[in-house]
Amino acid sequence: MTSSIQKILLLTTDPFVRQLVGASILSHPDWKHCHVESIGSLRKAMGELSVADYEMILVDCPAFEHSPLELLIQLRGLRRETPIILFNRPGVEKTAIACLKNGADYYLPKNKNWEEELPHVMDSVLEERKQKNNLKGRLFQLERENRELRQNTAMDKETAFYSMRHFQTLLSRELHRANRYGLHLACLILDLQTSDKSLHSVCEKLGLILRSTVRSCDIWGRLNEEQFAALMPHTTAKQARQAIKRLDSEIAGAEFLVDKTRVPVKVKWGIANFSKEKIKNETDFLRMAEASLARAS
Numbered sequence: 001m002t003s004s005i006q007k008i009l010l011l012t013t014d015p016f017v018r019q020l021v022g023a024s025i026l027s028h029p030d031w032k033h034c035h036v037e038s039i040g041s042l043r044k045a046m047g048e049l050s051v052a053d054y055e056m057i058l059v060d061c062p063a064f065e066h067s068p069l070e071l072l073i074q075l076r077g078l079r080r081e082t083p084i085i086l087f088n089r090p091g092v093e094k095t096a097i098a099c100l101k102n103g104a105d106y107y108l109p110k111n112k113n114w115e116e117e118l119p120h121v122m123d124s125v126l127e128e129r130k131q132k133n134n135l136k137g138r139l140f141q142l143e144r145e146n147r148e149l150r151q152n153t154a155m156d157k158e159t160a161f162y163s164m165r166h167f168q169t170l171l172s173r174e175l176h177r178a179n180r181y182g183l184h185l186a187c188l189i190l191d192l193q194t195s196d197k198s199l200h201s202v203c204e205k206l207g208l209i210l211r212s213t214v215r216s217c218d219i220w221g222r223l224n225e226e227q228f229a230a231l232m233p234h235t236t237a238k239q240a241r242q243a244i245k246r247l248d249s250e251i252a253g254a255e256f257l258v259d260k261t262r263v264p265v266k267v268k269w270g271i272a273n274f275s276k277e278k279i280k281n282e283t284d285f286l287r288m289a290e291a292s293l294a295r296a297s
Contacts, residue, residue: 156207162222187229187230189269190269193226194266217233272288
């Protein structure tokens, strides 16, 4: 047993059970330093649990008018994570099954010398809780890693463009290449303006139009929900502006339909061309293109 156990709450109205359980727990080497607090009223116990923390709750079911299941449900409603051990007279298997299904950590029949078994049961309950918590923690970690993987995946599912993270990796590579070999490189930013309700359908259609129109060497990425960027290797400023006119024409001639209703779609363009003097990294390049986008407003 870990040293973190400090207080145990025992619910019983029977002084003999109180003495028996207390003596058994405190005589065990693993539990000799814990504090066992006994309460004989469910109402008082609920009040105590609402303001104080206990590492474990022990319930002597025959001592109360409520059924074991009723006791358990009330306690679980207030303390969802605290281990609860019920002990009851033997021969009520259906009650035991019902309690275990509804959140009891252990159901101990009060057979001969049952109190001697109690400390070992408490140890096993804590160990099982520890394993469950470790598993929950691992599952939570895996879920978080899966979310990150989905967010950081190389492709945007709606448009089949690169995700922002992967696009930035490719942008860094293209900038290095342009800087090293003195190549032309253009960066376009497309700002999409449409209703939020139609955004998903519009983005899918827009991605299809652009993929069928642009050159195979052009690199498209999705920066956010309504903003896209393209890298155009070996492209001068004049060639980039010509490309924008061509893409604008294709977008203007396309029908964007949602539930058979035409959706108005407007786009704004920003453009930047690589310059060793003005652009030191991918952030500079994107900011220059975004500044051009702002001027086009």
